[in-house]
Amino acid sequence: MKALKSTRATGDVYIRDPLSKRFKKDWKKNKGLYFLFIPVLAYYLLFQYGPMAGLLIAFQNYKPIKGIFGSKWVGLKNFKDFFESYYFWRVLRNTLRISITNLIFSFPMPIILALLINELRTKHFKKAVQTITYLPHFISLVVIMSMLSDLTSRNGAITQFLAHFGFTPTTMLQEQKYFLPLYIISGIWQNIGWNSIIYLSAIVGIDAQLYEAAKIDGAGKLRQLFSVTIPCLLPTIIIMFILQMGKMFNVGHEKILLMYNPLTYEVADVINTYVYSQGLVNMNWSYSAAVGMFNSVVSFLLVWGTNKFSKKLSGSSLW
């Protein structure tokens, strides 16, 4: 239809070739390009789409000896087992508790830091604050988690500092009640600077005329912040929020595996660590694949849903 309309509009007698002919022409012209792409395509097929196909074992009673073609199909049994198990509520509760706390406390921090840095007047001080706060992003999780356990041990600097305020010194990582705060605070410590870069560059990109106009209208610094800077930042904030929502069910296992211990499993075991321990420690391949698939599907629906919602509401979207 479209092609027809444009033909009429321009008065050309151009008629589109059929798909097969166009494809042949394209192949002839871009053969070299497609050959070049083979290794990349192979990577995605093997290591990205391969595991997606591998999710089929979630509907099986997979035995490594029999392979994916010889194992028995069991339908939704593994999913049912998961939803009915005691661990379903435990890992779901822990995952959501960590994500939501993260969204409330960690998400706004880089935005605030970016606003603060932007208002600093001395160039060198600004640069120093940036350099220092970006630093932890480059330190490995293994090191950061060992620093954390060192600082919060019975004699650790943080524990001793808190003791001045009537805190009873304990090994904090062995107590369930401290797990969440320590998880969140160490996360902020590591990421606040790095995550602020994106907001900072958005602030730098704001048209200076907007500030001029605000000033002429008599707006002070604070007023400019709320009437110019923050509204201009909103699209970036929304995009980051959508991405964060998509990760709601995806609390990473790497950090928690380094951080939890049998005493804190009850509050620290999340979907991803559960998948790891069921699959790779207990070798319940199919069951853990089902749990992982549940996680992937819900995560995807969440990004898709939030994206759609935000597109309708504010016009900002990922795609």
Added chain:
Amino acid sequence: MKERNKNGKTGRVRYTTGEQVMHVINVVLCTLLSLAVLLPILNILFGAFSDPYEVMKHSGLFLYPVKPTFYNFSLVFQNPSILTGYLNTIFVVVVGTALNVLLSLIGAYVLSRKGAMLVKFFTLMIVFTMYFQGGIIPSYLIVESLGLINSRWALILPGAISTFNMIVMRTAMAQVPDSLPESAMIDGAKHHQVLFLIMTPLCKATVAVIVLYYAVAHWNSWFPAFLYLRDKSKYPLQLILRQILFQDETNSMAAESLALSSEAVKYATIVVATVPILLVYPFLQRYFVKGVMIGAVKE
């Protein structure tokens, strides 16, 4: 240097009292945050250079090295697994990053050619993997079926491309005017020549960015090694570090562990494993930051 007004004229800016108060609060907040970030890092550094006995007695943060000594480092380097860990990490960083960058360049180049029919399909196929993954169990089974268990290649191949980094690269290549590759093609250049002789040199700043991202990720990675490797002789530094710091294996290292497990030696081990990255970081900060900004640019 004089303050610059928003309209570009230089001159003294007048601040109201309220603005001055806000400014002071801002400076104080930024200073406190910087200290909160810096002190735990300096604590490790100063602890590593302090006398081990002092470290044992000490409580609170180290603000300077107590009875400075290099003794802790001499113990660290006596540990053979640190040296093999270093070598393994260097292998993975060098070979892994080279493969990462090569594949990302190819992918980015193809995805930035808008004329070809399949490119849209490829883009969709690749971006989809950013939002939906098979997860670690099926990935493990794939690596296993390829016979990569207990091979260093298991640390390199499954993560051979980071989609994010490739998209960053593609964004940069899409900004090169089409006339450049096109005129080269008319002169008879093939796609691989255009990619490596024209596009790559033109985008070298972005290439630097993704080289750094990949290299840092390899240097700091521990989980794939934990998952796929069995022989300790193949462990990268981070996994060795994890064993030392979290004292996983009290059995095999019992004899050494007396000397090696002292707090001060742990600090020194962290310094040895982290310093290479922290040393290059300030010089390359510009590039790191640039990557985030390119990545933020939408379609």
